[in-house]
Amino acid sequence: MLLMxxxxxxxxxxxxxxxxxxxxxxxxxxxxxxxxxxxxxxxSALRRTAEKLLLNQIKAHAVMQVGRQPSGNMCNLFxx
Numbered sequence: 001m002l003l004m005x006x007x008x009x010x011x012x013x014x015x016x017x018x019x020x021x022x023x024x025x026x027x028x029x030x031x032x033x034x035x036x037x038x039x040x041x042x043x044s045a046l047r048r049t050a051e052k053l054l055l056n057q058i059k060a061h062a063v064m065q066v067g068r069q070p071s072g073n074m075c076n077l078f079x080x
Contacts, residue, residue: 002018009016024032 006016006018023029
């Protein structure tokens, strides 16, 4: 019935707008919850990976700084 009405409106060059009010069904609600949990897990994994990459870059920079110092003095490694 709704499909026929939509087709008739389109035939007469009327663009139909369908509004669905009310709460989401239980199956859809559980799907939304599962997606939200998966998204949060992925964001935390992304954050951990970014922290690891940053730590590796800091270590590589520190190694390069130590290699450049002729006396091997570690006091000037991190200048503030």
